[in-house]
Amino acid sequence: MTIATLPPPAPLPAEPPAERSNYLNVSYGVVSWLLTKDHKRIAILYLISVTAMFFLGGAAISIVRLHLITPQGALVSADTYNRLFTMHGVIMVFFFLVPVAPAVLGNFCLPLMIGAKDLAFPRINLLSWYLYVVGGAWTLYAMLTEGVDTGWTFYAPYSSQATHYNVVPTLIGLVLAGFSSLFTGLNFIVTTHWLRAPGLTWFRLPIFVWAMYATSFISLLAVPVLAMALILLMLERLLHIGIFDPALGGDPLLFQHLFWFYSHPAVYIMILPGMGIVSEVIPCFARKALFGYKFVACSSLAIAFLSFLVWAHHMFVAGITLYAALIFSCLSFLVAVPSAIKVFNWTATLYKGSIAFETPMLFCLGFVALFTSGGLTGLFLATLGVDMHVHDTYFVIAHFHFIMVGGMVMAYMGGLHFWWPKMTGRMYSQWWSRLAALIIFVGFFLTFLPQFVVGYNGMPRRYYQYVPEFQVWNVLSSAGASILAVGYLLPLGYLFYSLRYGPRTGDNPWGATGLEWQTSSPPPRDNFAVTPTVYRGPYEYDTGKAQNEP
């Protein structure tokens, strides 16, 4: 059996495409979209709203980076600066990174990957989009009128004392968005358990499904804690009863405990789907089965579990006791083990493969490089002796941007480019998209590598002005950020262009073996004409047989 250069033999559309019924043309009109319970349409709704949020958050940080070109601050006042970085953090974390992969790619692909007609609770799925939109609108209103300057971490007592800011409306928005991700998680867990196609055993599930399952698990158990912490903070602000404010008898560390009980696992809500995407893309373009499938699958669950045991490594110098610090440092190292397992397995998957460098693959290789760098620098932060120096400096900023932006956004772009033909039935420009991948990769390194140096030199985060000797690094970082901005704007152009002018693809342009590729592109409203039966694991690229081929 041979394969030629990509794209592999794609059957030219024999029939006029308009006659083929798919989820996009089954009904028309705004109402049919806004009331839909089709997971694919809800995914598209999310795609639009999440993209809008991404560019809003990006706009805020562009101003911040521009401002930091000179030590005194070039553009805005201190107050505006504080509102801008808060806006960036809140939007990017709660309205982009947390929902992006589950709500867009997970929503679209998960039922297709397990051979289901829809999620278990489609109405709840629609509800969670509305919660997202209302929460987002509410937060944006709060941000754009009076603004919030607490940072996305909302540390008490500052957040309960800062007088003239829209803290409460922002918190309401976040609680709503939290419930949105909670309901998505609930749907995914139930769907994965109950709606798998016949023959699709747990160890035949694609890693992306495992990752979604682990992600949902975290959402379900962590979001309620955050919601309650934020509600208590809100009540403290409104009623002036100190649950966290020491001036009123409260303990500010309780807020930090509750906040990080959610927000550390939330880091894995953000990155686990990325790991899932990469585990789909690399085997497909290397034409190899994923190396160590079971280890990769189980490490997803291990990450989900261990991520709950490490939250106080955000608090090593916050005034927790020595005992607590030692316990949490020790546990923090443990969570690095399953991540390391994944990286080694992805690398081993490439061995003796037949590697093609299509755009999704470029993004995913970029992901592995950036995620590895981010993960390794995470070890510095788990090490007590180093964390006590670099805590709350740009070193931390650089570290988590390597994970979340370098890692997650790269993986998301990889996933979006991988499944774009599936979602739209059209192919984007290979030349432009490869260029975008390259620009993002280079821009990213240029933006965030200098921040490690300036962080170890001692530049604290959230500074609107800084001492002159940090300038060279900040200028480099800002230069990188402008390249990065170009990289993020490019896909907006060519993907839009492809919607209308891109060539139609076949059902399976990449020759992938997963179930989602075995139906037409774009998929019909019911996903599969006949519920498929699964005979094999997800990555049998040596034979090229799809999961539903006997």
Place this chain on the structure above:
Amino acid sequence: MSLRDTLFTPAEQTALFDHTFLARERLEEQYASLPHQSETAAFGMWVFLATEVMFFGTLFLAVGAYWCLDPQTIELASLELNWKIGSINTFVLLASSLMMVLAIHATQLNQQKQAYRYLLITAGLGICFLGFKAVEYYIDYRENLIPGFKFDDAEWIARGVDASRIGYVKIFLFLYWVMTGFHALHVTIGIIAVSVMAVLTRRGRYSREYYSPLDVTGLYWHFVDVVWIFLFPTLYLLGTHTL
């Protein structure tokens, strides 16, 4: 011609009702059979309740943290809560749980009329709970137990609380209001759900073959009971040994 046909053209009907939120089929297309759908719904409810456990668990954690920091003051504050009404309410909720489970039992035996009656009693006991709760809240109001609204530091100093520790009293009472408030909210939602189930049961919607919504409502109602079972000793019984 139905109302639907008079109002909308066929194309509009497709857009509005096919595959949308408004579509109404008993067996949704993604399920193989009604039992499959029922099992999934019950499991979904269990998972949802797990998130509720974490939601309330956070509040218990907060009470525990402040108890660790100052047990004596928390005990004094707890003593002012009305443990008698709390106990009565425990009985009421436990009894309502029995009624709920009997309603499901009757439905399993295809005795819809019985089930309807049990559901009404369940909802009635729920309302009874809220009634007692209202009385208790009123007494709390009279006794100045609402920090930030109606609260008197001097009374607490007279009760032997150090002036500098009144913050802990306020925090405990604040958590009391938040916890019982959220619980009462859950009871209210439960009462509405049980009432809807009662009406639907009376219309003969549920039988031995299919009673998934009733089952799911039952799970929710019992969970509200479980939360109260933990709330009761945590809030009301911390200080009674000093009496």
Place this chain on the structure above:
Amino acid sequence: MLESGKSAWFPPEGSTTAAHVDLLLYFLVAVTASVGLLVAFLMFYFCIKYRRRPGAGRPAKTNASHALEWFWTITPMFIFAVMFIWGAVVYVDAYHAPADAIPIYGIGKQWMWKFQHPEGQREINTLHVPLGRPVQVLLTSEDVIHSFFVPGFRVHMDVLPNRYTSVWFQATRPGDYHLFCSQYCGTNHAGMIGTVVVMEQADFENWLSLHAEGSLALEGRKVFLKYRCISCHSANSGARAPVLEGLYGSTARLNTGKAVVADDAYIRESILDPGAKIAAGWENIMPTFRGQVSEEEIYALIAYFRSLKRGETPRRVEDYPPPTATPPINTTAPDGRASDGRASDSKPSQPAQP
């Protein structure tokens, strides 16, 4: 940093802790860089070597190796164990100040740093410390959470309201070092910066004497008289409260039967929250001084108790300080327990009823 010969790559190594942290950093960089480069090299090599060639067949399946999987699951754990232990050693070392550390009293507030030396010198946004001697900075905040961060010393500690935290360091190189607030504290967070000036011992002594203001302990003595603490905590045998001579650093027995070390946090709590820990044998009759006494006054009181030796409690009738005398400054940890055998406490109370 500010000192000459600065490098844009690396912060100056200005304290004993800095040397430890940097050594640990080099180790971490070496380990992570070798792993990172290995992965990067392998990926790059595989990508080149196994790139898809026209007409190539489907690659054969590589059988996963369980031995390999377990190898790269277990090996990192050993490496991590080394990192954890080494990091913990450095951290624990930075946690415990040496016994002879000079106490400095620091307060963070939006958006400035205030420091007081035991000899009474007050500074704002600048801190002078001697070379080669351990210095412990006791920290509290008057409003929100701040963080005391001196990159040149690699020390970092959050500054919390209503609580004491502390850092210590021993400077190894004279010069000026940045002091940053690194916990976001509001509009002018970035303006909450200062300088730590490390001076040779002789220069430091000189500086101290040039800025002498009367010692902090003397200040504390005034506070002690101003709030009439003396009316209960007197040296008279019929006092209603424990004598505070030799209290600091001693082990105080409580009426709950527990014993606590009378450290800074204990003294502060006993002033603001007298009912929290009551010395064994005494009644809880002391009113709280919360809202009356400022954080700076509490610091002065602590410094005073630190220096208060046996037989030095002022007489009850004395209500103003003597004009010139300066109690000796005691910068080492005070010895001994409460002189009269009763576990001492800072709260006035009736003599225990038998």
Place this chain on the structure above:
Amino acid sequence: MSDKIVSTSTYIAVLAILLVLTVLTVGVSFLPLPPIGHVIAGLTIAALKASLVVLVFMHAMHSPRLTWCVIVACIVWLLIMFSLTYSDYLTRGSLPQMPGH
């Protein structure tokens, strides 16, 4: 949802036990135990009552293993949250903040 039908008398017996346990928990709370004793007693009885409700009224006893997984998971997660948070609270004040200690 379980197909297993439990008899009415079981339900009524369970309610009776629950009521007795409620009386018991109130009674115990008046005993002169140390504060921690009351917390332990109160929570133990509450856990007993809650398990009765979950097992019998919520039919967990006859539910699939999956339901058990959910129950166990949420207990484990509560334990994680409580034990690790209290690893900070319960060790507070155990190390003096003075030089040399």
